[in-house]
Amino acid sequence: MKTSDLPAYVIADLIKTKQVSAVEVLEDTLERISQVDGRTGQVDAPEAKSEEDLSTVHAFTLVTEKYARQQAEEIDKLVKEGKNPGPLAGVPYTAKDIFTVKGIRATAGSKILSNYISPYSATVVDRMTEAGAVMVGKVNLDEFTYGSSSESSAYKPVTRNPWDTSRVTGGSSGGSAAAVAAGEGAISLGTDTGGSIRQPASFCGTVGLKPTYGRVSRYGLIAFGSSLDCPGPLSRNVTDAALVLQAIAGQDPRDSTSATTPVPNYLKEMEKDIRGLRIGLSEEFFRVTYFDAESMELVKNPIDEQIKDAVLSTAGFLAQLGADIVMDVPLPHTKYGVPTYFVISRVEASSNLLRYDGVKYGYRTEESFKDLRELYTKTRGEAFGVEPKLRMLMGIYLSAAQFDKGYYELALKARALMRKDFEDIFDPRGKYRLDALLTPTAPTTAFPIGSVYGDSVLMQYSDQLTATTNHAGIPGLSFPVGFDNESLPIGAQVLGPDYSEGVLLRIARSFEKVTEKEAWRSNRPPILSKLEG
Amino acid sequence: MTDKISPEDFERLAALASLELPADEADYLRKELNNQMVSIEVLESIPIDTETGGTAHGIPYDELNSAAPREDISHQDPNRDEILKQAPELEDGYIVVPDISHEELD
Numbered sequence: 207m208k209t210s211d212l213p214a215y216v217i218a219d220l221i222k223t224k225q226v227s228a229v230e231v232l233e234d235t236l237e238r239i240s241q242v243d244g245r246t247g248q249v250d251a252p253e254a255k256s257e258e259d260l261s262t263v264h265a266f267t268l269v270t271e272k273y274a275r276q277q278a279e280e281i282d283k284l285v286k287e288g289k290n291p292g293p294l295a296g297v298p299y300t301a302k303d304i305f306t307v308k309g310i311r312a313t314a315g316s317k318i319l320s321n322y323i324s325p326y327s328a329t330v331v332d333r334m335t336e337a338g339a340v341m342v343g344k345v346n347l348d349e350f351t352y353g354s355s356s357e358s359s360a361y362k363p364v365t366r367n368p369w370d371t372s373r374v375t376g377g378s379s380g381g382s383a384a385a386v387a388a389g390e391g392a393i394s395l396g397t398d399t400g401g402s403i404r405q406p407a408s409f410c411g412t413v414g415l416k417p418t419y420g421r422v423s424r425y426g427l428i429a430f431g432s433s434l435d436c437p438g439p440l441s442r443n444v445t446d447a448a449l450v451l452q453a454i455a456g457q458d459p460r461d462s463t464s465a466t467t468p469v470p471n472y473l474k475e476m477e478k479d480i481r482g483l484r485i486g487l488s489e490e491f492f493r494v495t496y497f498d499a500e501s502m503e504l505v506k507n508p509i510d511e512q513i514k515d516a517v518l519s520t521a522g523f524l525a526q527l528g529a530d531i532v533m534d535v536p537l538p539h540t541k542y543g544v545p546t547y548f549v550i551s552r553v554e555a556s557s558n559l560l561r562y563d564g565v566k567y568g569y570r571t572e573e574s575f576k577d578l579r580e581l582y583t584k585t586r587g588e589a590f591g592v593e594p595k596l597r598m599l600m601g602i603y604l605s606a607a608q609f610d611k612g613y614y615e616l617a618l619k620a621r622a623l624m625r626k627d628f629e630d631i632f633d634p635r636g637k638y639r640l641d642a643l644l645t646p647t648a649p650t651t652a653f654p655i656g657s658v659y660g661d662s663v664l665m666q667y668s669d670q671l672t673a674t675t676n677h678a679g680i681p682g683l684s685f686p687v688g689f690d691n692e693s694l695p696i697g698a699q700v701l702g703p704d705y706s707e708g709v710l711l712r713i714a715r716s717f718e719k720v721t722e723k724e725a726w727r728s729n730r731p732p733i734l735s736k737l738e739g
Numbered sequence: 740m741t742d743k744i745s746p747e748d749f750e751r752l753a754a755l756a757s758l759e760l761p762a763d764e765a766d767y768l769r770k771e772l773n774n775q776m777v778s779i780e781v782l783e784s785i786p787i788d789t790e791t792g793g794t795a796h797g798i799p800y801d802e803l804n805s806a807a808p809r810e811d812i813s814h815q816d817p818n819r820d821e822i823l824k825q826a827p828e829l830e831d832g833y834i835v836v837p838d839i840s841h842e843e844l845d
Contacts, residue, residue, distance in 0.1 A: 322825065323821075323825065325816075325818045325821045325822045325825075326818075418798065419796070419797055419798045420798055420800075420804070433795055433796055433797075457806055459806065459809055462806070462808070462809075463796075463800075464806075465798075465800075465804040465805070466803075466804055466805060466806050467803065467804045496778065497777060497778055497780070497781040504781070539785075541781075542781070542782065542785060544778060545778050545779050545780075545781045545782050546782065548775055548778055548779050549779055549782070556756070560756075560757075563757075564827065565826070565827070565834060565836055565837075566825070566826055566834060567825035567826060568825075570827040575837065576838075576840075577837055577838045577839060577840040577841075578836060578837045578838060578839045578840060579757075579839075579840040580759075580840075581837050582757040583757050583758060583759040584759050586756070586757050586758050586759075587758045587759035587760055588759075590758070592764070592767070592768065595756070595758060595760070595764075595768055596768055596771055596772065596775075598756040598758070599749075599752045599753065599756055599758075599768060599772055600772055600775060602752050602755045602756055603744060603748075603752055603772065604779075606752075606755060608751075609748065609752075613779055613782060615793055616782040616783065616785070616787070617782060617793075618793025618794055618795060619785075619787050619791050619792070619793045620782055620785055620787075621793065621794050621797070622791060622792060622793055622794040623785070623787070623791065625794060625797050661774075662771045662774070662775060663771075663774045663775055663777075663778055666775075666778075676797070677797055678797040679796060679797025679798035680797065680798075704798055
C-alpha cells in the first residue's frame with residue numbers, strides 16, 4: 207500500500223494498528239519526493255531551465271532523511287512495545303525553513319543564514335515530535351517570509367505549483383503548500399503574518415489555518431513581524447488541520463504572548479453541525495481597493511468573477527446545511543489593510559533584521575574589511591536579497607526621527623479601527639452577531655512565475671483579503687472550494703472571533719462533507735496524475 | 740510627483756541599515772520604496788478622531804489569557820560550545836569582533 211496521498215489521521219491509525227510501519231510510510235514519502243521534487247533548493251543555484259526543472263516542484267531546501275529515519279524508527283519501537291506513539295504517530299511532515307530544529311540548518315531562505323545550524327528547536331516542532339510526527343525536511347519560502355509568491359528566496363530554483371508548474375505557489379509558505387499538495391508529507395508547518403499560510407493554501411488547493419495570535423507559540427520562529435506572526439498547519443483536509451492544531455496549540459512559558467486560554471477539543475468541535483451559525487458576506491472582500499499612483503485616487507476593482515462565484519456557491523452549500531447567511535456586512539476599514547501592513551510589518555521587520563551582522567553566526571563577507579562597520583555593510587549588502595533590504599529600508603524610514611511623518615502612529619490607529627470592524631460584526635449583542643465571515647482567500651488564483659515579482663506594491667496587494675485578519679489578531683482558515691477555468695484551485699476563508707478555531711474548522715469540515723461527491727473533488731495535480739500513468 | 744525618498748535620504752537610510760549597495764540595486768530599491776509610499780500615504784486620508792487610540796496588538800491581553808511573568812532565573816545553556824561554534828571567528832571561547840571604526844585623535 208502506498209501512503210503518500212493518505213490523510214494524516216489515516217496514516218497514524220494504520221501505524222498504530224500495525225498495518226503499516228512508520229519507516230514504510232517514510233520510504234513512500236521519500237520516494238514521492240524523488241519522483242516530483244527535482245532539484246533541492248540551494249543558495250544562488252541556477253533558476254529552472256531544463257524540461258525536468260520546469261516540470262518539478264522544488265519544494266525543499268533540505269531533505270532530512272537521517273533525522274526522519276531516527277524518528278520513524280522510534281515510533282515503530284513504541285508501537286512494538288505497546289506504548290502510545292501519539293496522535294500523529296509516524297505522520298510525515300515538512301517545516302517551512304523559518305522554524306528552528308535543533309541540529310538542523312535553519313536558513314529563512316536567505317544567504318545570510320545559509321550556514322546556520324540551530325542549537326534549539328521551536329516549541330511547535332517539539333510538540334509535533336511529542337505527538338509522534340516525523341519531519342522529512344525543510345521547505346522553501348520567500349526570504350525571511352517576505353513575499354506572496356515564494357519567488358524571493360535565495361534558494362533556487364523557485365518552488366513551482368503542483369497544479370501547474372508554470373505558476374507560483376503563493377507565499378510565503380509556498381514550499382509548505384506545494385509539498386502538501388504534491389504528497390510530499392501529509393502536513394506542513396507554515397507561518398502567517400499577512401496571509402502567508404492562507405494565500406498559498408488557496409493557490410495550491412490545500413487547507414491552511416492561521417490560528418488566533420498567541421494561540422500557538424512563536425518560540426523558535428525566525429521573526430518577521432512580531433505582533434503579527436502566527437504559526438499554523440497546512441494539510442490536504444480539515445481533520446488533519448484540526449489534529450495538528452490540537453498538538454501545537456496552548457500556552458508556552460517561552461513565549462510571553464502565548465495565551466493561557468484553554469484549548470478545546472478541536473476534533474469534537476469540528477464534527478458538530480452548523481445549523482443556526484450566522485455566517486456573513488461582505489462586499490469589501492469581493493474587490494481590491496488601492497491608491498492609484500497616476501490619478502491619486504482610490505480605485506476599486508472587482509475580484510475575478512469565477513472566485514466570487516465559487517465563494518457564493520460555498521455560502522449556498524452552508525445555507526443548505528442550516529447556516530444563516532448574512533449579506534452586506536460592513537467592514538469599512540478593510541481597504542487600509544495593505545497600507546497599514548506596509549507600515550507595521552516593515553517597522554517590525556527592520557528591528558528584527560538588524561541582528562544579522564556576520565559576527566555572532568551566519569554568513570560573513572569573504573571580501574576584506576577594514577573595521578566592524580565595513581564588515582556589517584559588506585556582509586549585509588551581499589547576503590540579504592532585495593525583499594529584506596526593502597523592508598529594512600522602509601522600516602527605518604518610517605520609524606527614524608528625521609523622516610517621521612507620524613505614519614507608524616497612524617498605522618496603529620488604523621489597526622485599532624480594523625480590529626473594531628471585526629469586534630462589531632462578531633459582537634453577540636450587536637447588529638450582525640456573526641459566528642464567522644466567509645470571504646475569498648485571495649483576489650486571484652495562482653499567477654504565472656515572474657509575472658508580478660519585482661513589483662513590490664502589486665505583490666503586496668495579493669494579501670489584501672488576508673492582512674486585516676493579522677492586524678486584528680483573529681483566526682482564519684482557508685479551504686479549497688473549487689477550480690477556475692484554467693484548472694487552478696480556488697480557496698475561500700472563514701474568519702472568526704478570537705479563539706474560535708473550533709467553529710471555523712466545523713464550517714470547513716461541513717463544507718468538505720457536503721461536497722464530497724462534487725466532480726471537482728476528484729481533481730488531482732497533473733504532476734501526480736502523470737505518476738499514475 | 741516628487742519622490743518622498745530622495746537619493747540623499749536613501750543614502751542615509753542605507754547607512755542606518757548597514758547595507759553596501761551597488762548603484763543599480765540602490766536605484767531599484769529607491770524606486771520601489773517610493774512606489775510603496777504612494778500606498779502608505781493613503782493612511783493620511785483616514786478619518787480618525789482624536790479619541791481613537793492605536794493598538795500594537797490585535798488581541799487584547801488581560802488576566803483571562805495572560806500567564807504570570809516567569810521567575811527571573813538564569814541558567815547555563817548546555818549547548819554553550821555548539822552556540823559559540825556558529826561564530827565566524829573565535830578565540831579562547833570568545834567571539835572575535837573586528838576593530839570598531841574610530842578616528843585617531845591628535
